[in-house]
Amino acid sequence: MQTENLELKKLVYLYLINYAKSQPDLAILADSQDPNPLIRALAVRTMGCIRVDKITEYLCDPLQRCLKDDDPYVRKTAAICVAKLYDINAELVEDRGFLESLKDLISDNNPMVVANAVAALAEIQDN
Numbered sequence: 001m002q003t004e005n006l007e008l009k010k011l012v013y014l015y016l017i018n019y020a021k022s023q024p025d026l027a028i029l030a031d032s033q034d035p036n037p038l039i040r041a042l043a044v045r046t047m048g049c050i051r052v053d054k055i056t057e058y059l060c061d062p063l064q065r066c067l068k069d070d071d072p073y074v075r076k077t078a079a080i081c082v083a084k085l086y087d088i089n090a091e092l093v094e095d096r097g098f099l100e101s102l103k104d105l106i107s108d109n110n111p112m113v114v115a116n117a118v119a120a121l122a123e124i125q126d127n
Helices: 006-020 037-050 053-067 072-088 090-095 098-105 111-126
Strands: none
Touching (some): 006 037, 098 111
């Protein structure tokens, strides 16, 4: 995704979410390190929405980075993504320390991040 056009990126990500259901081996995203925090959040949100077990390993490292991102929007989006990942592969979430990362976000200085971390933990507990 080497375009600077945010609208085009959104469109491509929407396409990937739908396309990954039929072609999971081809759905890999790499924008989680983009300088733009909106792009990083969009990338991790899209990866979480794909919900295909085959790509969960590809999601782990970018998700770990996004949970510790400087931007609160990226962190809050990553928190919700952990709950989605847990729904796909609970063992992976536990093994990779994502639950501890969510618990750490509860003490974040941004209330939006805290609220999303609590919501993610509540969703995980319900499952």
